[in-house]
Amino acid sequence: MTDLIITAGTAISAMGRGVDATRVCILEQHQTLQPDTFQSPGHGYIGRVAGVETHPFPAALTQFDCRNNRLADMALTTDGFTEAVLEARAHYGHHRIAVIMGTSTSGILTTEEAYAARPCEDAPLPPNVLYENTQDLSSLPRYVAARLNITGPTLTISNACASSTRAFIDAAHLIASGLCDAAIVGGADSLCHMTLQGFASLGLVSASPTRPCDAKRSGISIGEAAGFVLLERSNGRPRSIKPAGYGLRLLGYGASSDGHHMSSPDPTGSGAAHAMKKALDRAGLAPEAIDYINMHGTGTQANDQMEDKAMASLFGSSVPCSSTKGWSGHTLGASGILESMICAIAMQDQYLPHCMNSQMVDPLFQSDILLVPRHGKLNYVMNNSFGFGGTNSSLIFGPLT
Structure with a gap:
């Protein structure tokens, strides 16, 4: 396969904002899951990211404003990731970088809140609900592309919980095909009532923090996260910016x-x-x-x-x-x-x-x-x-x- 390397990376979750915070969480074994206060009544424990609601969203892109894209923006502005993309863009050109994103529920919370705010059950959604820019599955890659001024191919992968893993595979195919020289690969999924209620209705939510592989495991704890990597050929260009999280080869x-x-x-x-x-x-x-x-x-x-x-x-x-x-x-x-x-x-x-x-x-x-x-x-x-x-x-x- 094409020799591909990760030259920049970032992630944000309940574990912390950025690679260093995530590393500290793991090394110091922080307990980050908390009782579900996102909705009432709550269901078990959740992995909630702090500061999403108050994160300053770009004024020029308010049509994309939703919890999912806010989470994505927090990741984009962490670990020097945006700066690394700008350097790659200057080398390859904005049209030669792809944006391949994985998401399961996109910005559905915005639509949920709009439905809940209607004065009566058969009232229409308010005209300021821009479904195509928030809940639509294309919202995330279109937002990332607009935020970073990237005009190459954009693609959403929605393969349930395998979505952003599969995004790596499709990005590798695009680079190998010659349709792009590099790809911003990643994904975001944010807390919403459909996810929390849906998994609860399936009887899959644990009343206590999830215990994978434990003899007494009792289900999942829902979380939210966003993350991105810059994937490119190993011989694509010289690099001067080395943000946290760079330096892996995608071998298979x-x-x-x-x-x-x-x-x-x-x-x-x-x-x-x-x-x-x-x-x-x-x-x-x-x-x-x-x-x-x-x-x-x-x-x-x-x-x-x-x-x-x-x-x-x-x-x-x-x-x-x-x-x-x-x-x-x-x-x-x-x-x-x-x-x-x-x-x-x-x-x-x-x-x-x-x-x-x-x-x-x-x-x-x-x-x-x-x-x-x-x-x-x-x-x-x-x-x-x-x-x-x-x-x-x-x-x-x-x-x-």
């Missing part, structure tokens, strides 16, 4: 769609295993070469059991793995980009994060699930995202040299 990727059920994973894990195997094959690596796996690990009975089966079928019990959703909550379509940045932190620090909140691994599991952090040599790491509807994506990262 794989995707599959098993279509087992609308909201339940295939219990055999065959689709997830297929995505991981394709990523290994594309990277030219044997399973034993992987040093750490960042799991999808939602904390539900069905997902974690399926994922363990899938990993064990390829890796046995030889590869350390963990889910970091005990810190961030499940950030839906943004989980892939957030957890890719966590993989970057792990590789930079040679530090394997553990399953926050988890105390005892499910005795039926075969994988090497980390209940405590571990230091170790990390050359190759895998990031997995497995979404509703059987959408599965896996990424493999390695060092620049």
Whole structure:
């Protein structure tokens, strides 16, 4: 595959704003999930980002103003990411950079609030509700492109919880095809009532902070996040700006769609295993070469059991793995980009994060699930995202040299 590297990166979640804050959260093992006060009545615990409501939004782009794009803007203005994109734009040209975003719910909160504010049930939405600029799935990449003055291809990936992981794959294809020289890859998903109520109605929300892979796990904690990377060819240009979170090579990727059920994973894990195997094959690596796996690990009975089966079928019990959703909550379509940045932190620090909140691994599991952090040599790491509807994506990262 085309030799692709990440030259800039940023992420924001309940873990903190930016790569350094996220790193501190992991190293100091901060408890960041909090009782759900986003709605009434609340459901369990959530990973809420502080300051979204008061973040100054660009005056020239107020037509895009919604919680999801505010979250995205907070990430864009963190870790020197915008400056890195401007440098790349000066080299490649604004028309040669793509914007590939993953999101599951986009800015649906704005429409929810507009419906709730109607004077009666059959009243129309007010004329100032710009659906196409807020809730529409194209809103996020169009906002990012407008914010950064990028005119290359824009694309939204909405593959449920695998959305921003899949965005890496489509960006790699676009660069390899010659349609662009670089891509801003990432995603954002923000808290909204549909997500919180929807997962609660499925009986998937834990009353306590989520405990991925734990013998007594009881469900997920919903979170919100945004993150971005700049993906480009390794020989694309010289670089002088080195923001936090840069310095990874995208070595391989794989995707599959098993279509087992609308909201339940295939219990055999065959689709997830297929995505991981394709990523290994594309990277030219044997399973034993992987040093750490960042799991999808939602904390539900069905997902974690399926994922363990899938990993064990390829890796046995030889590869350390963990889910970091005990810190961030499940950030839906943004989980892939957030957890890719966590993989970057792990590789930079040679530090394997553990399953926050988890105390005892499910005795039926075969994988090497980390209940405590571990230091170790990390050359190759895998990031997995497995979404509703059987959408599965896996990424493999390695060092620049």
